[in-house]
Each structure stands twice: as structure tokens, then as C-alpha cells.
Amino acid sequence: MTLYAELHRHLGGSVVPRILWRYFQRNRPDISSQFAAYDAFEDFYTRPRKTLEEYLELHTLVESVQTQEALPYFIYRLIRGAYIFENLAYLELRYTPYLRTPEHLPQNERIEKMAEIVETVGRASQQTEYPVVTRQILCMHSKLPGEVNRAIVDLAAQYPEYVCAVDLAGGDAQYRDRLDELVSLYAHAQSLGINTTGHLYETTEGCYPELLPYLMRIGHGIQIPLRHPELLKEVAARGQCLEVCPTTYLKTGTLQEIRQLKTVFDRCFDAGVDIAICTDNAGLHNVRLPFEYETLLTQDVIGFDGLQACQEAAFRHAFAWPHNSQPSSMLSALLRRTRLPRAEAETVEAPSGLINQAWFQ
Known part of the structure; x- marks a missing residue:
């Protein structure tokens, strides 16, 4: 069994259509009544959009119901699905906490209530029943x-036990008029010792080299190898990793076919730039991480060696993976112990001695 790391998944877009539909039926009939049946809702929720801006509007549908009271409901099902159906050992969930606070409150009160949201998400994510290492990435937003x-x-700095990084999300075309402010925010994050990533070079409108030096990972970043390959040397020198989410680019109209990503992977591999394959919005896409892997393989975008390199890169660039090795190495060590004679096995230790036995039962 292979265990995976997911570095780019939005809380708002992570809820699979069936779970969201059931929640609407039970708690928000005003929304579910707008659709004749589930099939109509699923088609609306998962169909491709023409632009990134149109696609992002769907997040508001989920954000409006992911209240502090409802978040444990969604997160339990999210973690359960990630463990059972995706073999995830590690998951970084990103979201904007401000957008989960009550809209009727004034701004200062909503800011104060963000801490309660982080605590609620943090507690709900710590599930012994489905042992996935989970951390939050808090998203700044281009419209806030x-x-x-x-x-x-x-x-983010106040909750190191729950939060592993900050991100910048929202429509990337809106960064342009706020670049100085955004640079200042990232510099502030760095001064606090916070890990950084950001939605950058996802579309042709989101190419801002001014922000690149402030990122440890790059959210998407596909326009670098596609349109600005001269930057790959700098990206490699900084040790930055691209968080590539294949299905997203078809859903947002950024790419017309998945095979266009072959250039992204080939140029990054040649330049020594790491890629972590991610889902972005697994619910909106009705897709899971192993399906992303399979699609890239069957469409000849990458081979098995490339896939393995990306899977290893995901653990290597994970902001809060607590072990020195990825699960495959730990599994190999554990299996070796079971095959050796007892006396010899006692002299063999797994990497760091940090194996969660519950993962393998």
C-alpha cells in the first residue's frame, strides 16, 4: 500500500458533491430546492467554467455554509474520505478563516472570531479513527x-500546533494593484517564521515575479515552465516546489487538454524543479488524488519514475510532515522487521523510530 501527501487542497472545494447535497437537503432546503434532483446539482457543481473568476464563485456557495457549527461535520467526512479512499498520510487544508465568520458582524469582530475558526478546524482534524497528519494553511485573499x-x-503565528503556513488566494488578476502591500505581508510572515506559499503563475494574469522570492512553494506555477521558462533556474536555486493541480486547469479554462501539462513536467524535471501533484478542489472536481496520478500516467504526461519523484517531493516539501522519511520507507523498515529472525529484528530500527502503528493495522 502506498501512502500519499496532499499539499494543496481547499477546505471550501474539498466537499464531495454527495456530502454537500445531503447537507443542503437536511439544513439548507432553500439551496437544494433550486435543483430538481441530485444529478442536476452535481452537474452544476462540477462542470467546467470558462474562467478562473467564474470558477472561484463556486467557493462562495460552500463558504456560506461552512460556519463554525458546521465545520466539524464537513471535516470529519473529508478526513474519512482522504484516509479510506485516497490513502493520505498527510494533508494540508487551506482556507480563509475570515470567510467562515458571520457576515453580519463588523470587520473587527470577524477578525476576533477567526481564532475560533482555526481552533474548530484544528480540533475537528485530529481524528484517531482516521489517522492522517493534518495541518492548516491560512489564506490571505485578494479581495480582503x-x-x-x-x-x-x-x-497563523499564534497557532503553530494547527497552522503550518500562509497562502495568498482569490483572483490573481487583482494582485497587480496591491503588489507592494502583498510583498509587505509576505515579508511580515517571514519575520514571524511562518512558512509561505501562494497562488501564483496559475493563469497568464497571475505572473508576478515580484512575489516569487517570498514563497517557499508556489501554488500552481504552471505558467513558469509554459511561458517563462527562463525563471526555472531561479526557482530551482531557491528550492521551490510547484503545487500542480491537473484537473483545475481544465475546470477553469486555463488549459484545453491535460497533455499540455507534459511541457510543465518535462521542463521542470530538466531544470531540477520539484513538483507535488495535488487536487486543489477535490469536491468541485469530483476527483481524488490517485485519480490525478492515473490520469497523468494514462495520458502519457509523466511516467512512473516521474510520478514517484513527485510523490517523494510532496513529502519532502510538506510543511509539517513530522518524520524524517516518507511512509514507503517506514513501511519497508517495518516489513523487514517482521521477516527477520527475532534476535536480528531487534537490532533494526525504523527511520527515527517514528512509526504510527495504527496506519498499518
Whole structure:
């Protein structure tokens, strides 16, 4: 059994259509009544959009119901599915906490309530029943005021046990008029010792080299190898990893076919730039991480060696993976212990001695 790491998954887009539909039927009939049946809702929820901006509007549908009271419901099912159906050992969930606070409150009160959201998500993610190492990435948002975004960065620093990084999300075309402010926010995050990633070079509108030096990983980043391959040398020198989410680019109209990603992988591999394959919005796409792997393989975008390199890169660039080795190495050590004579087995230790036995039962 192979265990995987998922580095780029949005809380808002992670809820699979059937789970969201059942929640609407039980708690929000005003939404479910807009659709004749589940099939109509699934078609609406998962169909491709023409632009990234149109695609991002779907997040507001889920954000409106992911209240503090409802978050444990969604997160339990999310972790359960990640463990049972995706073989995830590690998951970073990203979201904007401000957008889970009550809209009727004034801004200062919503900022104060963000801490409660982080604590709720953190507690709900710690599930012994489905042992997945889970951390949060708090997203600044291109449509939020600078005061709110700075509060999000400060909040990330207050909860190291739950939060592993900050991100910048929202429509990337809106970064242009706020570059100085965004650079300042990332510099502030760095001064607090917070890990950084950001939605950058996803579309042709999101190419801002000014922000690249402040990122430890790059959210998407596919336009670097596609349109700005001269930057790959710098990306490799910084040790930055691209978080590539294949299905997203078809859903947003950024790419017309999956095989266009072959250039992304080939140029990155040649330049020594790591890629972690991710899902982005598994619910909106109605797809799981192993399906992303299979699609890339069957469409000849990458081979098995490339796939293994990306899977290893995901654990290597994970902000909060607590072990020195990835699960495959730990499994091999454990299996070796079971095959050796007892006396010899007692002299063999798994890497770091840090194996969670529950993963393998």
C-alpha cells in the first residue's frame, strides 16, 4: 500500500458533491430546492467554467455554509474520505478563516472570531479513527482589506500546533494593484517564521515575479515552465516546489487538454524543479488524488519514475510532515522487521523510530 501527501487542497472545494447535497437537503432546503434532483446539482457543481473568476464563485456557495457549527461535520467526512479512499498520510487544508465568520458582524469582530475558526478546524482534524497528519494553511485573499490579511498572518503565528503556513488566494488578476502591500505581508510572515506559499503563475494574469522570492512553494506555477521558462533556474536555486493541480486547469479554462501539462513536467524535471501533484478542489472536481496520478500516467504526461519523484517531493516539501522519511520507507523498515529472525529484528530500527502503528493495522 502506498501512502500519499496532499499539499494543496481547499477546505471550501474539498466537499464531495454527495456530502454537500445531503447537507443542503437536511439544513439548507432553500439551496437544494433550486435543483430538481441530485444529478442536476452535481452537474452544476462540477462542470467546467470558462474562467478562473467564474470558477472561484463556486467557493462562495460552500463558504456560506461552512460556519463554525458546521465545520466539524464537513471535516470529519473529508478526513474519512482522504484516509479510506485516497490513502493520505498527510494533508494540508487551506482556507480563509475570515470567510467562515458571520457576515453580519463588523470587520473587527470577524477578525476576533477567526481564532475560533482555526481552533474548530484544528480540533475537528485530529481524528484517531482516521489517522492522517493534518495541518492548516491560512489564506490571505485578494479581495480582503490589508488589515484583515495582516490579521490572518498574525493568526497563523499564534497557532503553530494547527497552522503550518500562509497562502495568498482569490483572483490573481487583482494582485497587480496591491503588489507592494502583498510583498509587505509576505515579508511580515517571514519575520514571524511562518512558512509561505501562494497562488501564483496559475493563469497568464497571475505572473508576478515580484512575489516569487517570498514563497517557499508556489501554488500552481504552471505558467513558469509554459511561458517563462527562463525563471526555472531561479526557482530551482531557491528550492521551490510547484503545487500542480491537473484537473483545475481544465475546470477553469486555463488549459484545453491535460497533455499540455507534459511541457510543465518535462521542463521542470530538466531544470531540477520539484513538483507535488495535488487536487486543489477535490469536491468541485469530483476527483481524488490517485485519480490525478492515473490520469497523468494514462495520458502519457509523466511516467512512473516521474510520478514517484513527485510523490517523494510532496513529502519532502510538506510543511509539517513530522518524520524524517516518507511512509514507503517506514513501511519497508517495518516489513523487514517482521521477516527477520527475532534476535536480528531487534537490532533494526525504523527511520527515527517514528512509526504510527495504527496506519498499518
